[in-house]
Amino acid sequence: MSSGRVLFARDGPEAQMDEIAAHAGVGIGTVYRHFPTKEALLTEMVRLRFQEFAEVAERAEEIADPLEALEAIMRRSAEAVEGDSGFQLAMMGSNELEWEGIEEQKTALTEIVTRVISRAIAAGMVRSDFNFDDFAMVMCGTTATMYFKPGSADWRRYLDLTLKGIRAG
Amino acid sequence: MSSGRVLFARDGPEAQMDEIAAHAGVGIGTVYRHFPTKEALLTEMVRLRFQEFAEVAERAEEIADPLEALEAIMRRSAEAVEGDSGFQLAMMGSNELEWEGIEEQKTALTEIVTRVISRAIAAGMVRSDFNFDDFAMVMCGTTATMYFKPGSADWRRYLDLTLKGIRAG
């Protein structure tokens, strides 16, 4: 299963079932005994990542400074996704993502992020109209620059740019 | 040929040759008499769009205010791409785009944008380290939010956010 992860990370959804099986050192049949379809396998990979993603947010919420906490969520989430082009795609399209079994992870994440945003706004450190959808857009944009410039750290510069834009004043 | 455009706009590179031919009211054979491969057809569509894109930039360069000129290029370029998911993808990946026949259009665009950026920096209106690559990243990010939230105008809000981030001070 972790082999699927490696290949989806490298090739995204283009990764082929044959290759995934070979990489895992098993036959195709065995892969299909664990996951009914390719999409199910992909979904599971994404679900695991989203879980990690929510954990990152949870830890960042503990940061005392409200602005720093919000920025840490974004920066660390982006870092967690570096090098995993499969999940990068999933993250960009997370709005249209309706895959079953992921709602739970998405909800958890939404709640944490919403809390952190509220706190930053209450502290007057972030534009008062900033909301979760904006957060999602920023992550989408950042991930896109990462996805289309693989191996480059330029996305950091871009995220900093955007973070400056969301600060109050 | 303009039929290819309509379908690539709607479906992106997923558009099927059969459909494109049917939409154009011709047989598949005829399509292949004009374009040797699907990629050639796609490239031509992208080339035409890039041309328009450069023209948009050219017109925006005439704006007197340096900052306004730069922002106009971005806003208008994004507007020009709304609803054309095929070109949106091409634009996001324009860094890796090595398709023959497009270099000319890319060079033209790069030159204009570089001039406009220099002017805005010289006027002290934009961060002095802002460069063409940053421009490309911003367009990539903006296009991504547009692509993954089709039909929504939220990308404007996002672009504004980013534009705020690139201003000096």
Next chain:
DNA sequence: CAGCATACGGAGCTAACATTCCGTTTGTCA
């Protein structure tokens, strides 16, 4: 060890698509 169950492997099936090829239609010139 025999008998049964569970899990495996991977050849082959099938569907989707780009692309080719040839019989037919349309247009032109004398």
Next chain:
DNA sequence: TGACAAACGGAATGTTAGCTCCGTATGCTG
């Protein structure tokens, strides 16, 4: 009108990749 050329259409082909299925191996129980 007849002969030739140019352009057309779309059935047939080749290929790719997800998925199925069945013969085999492994492990467990009495």
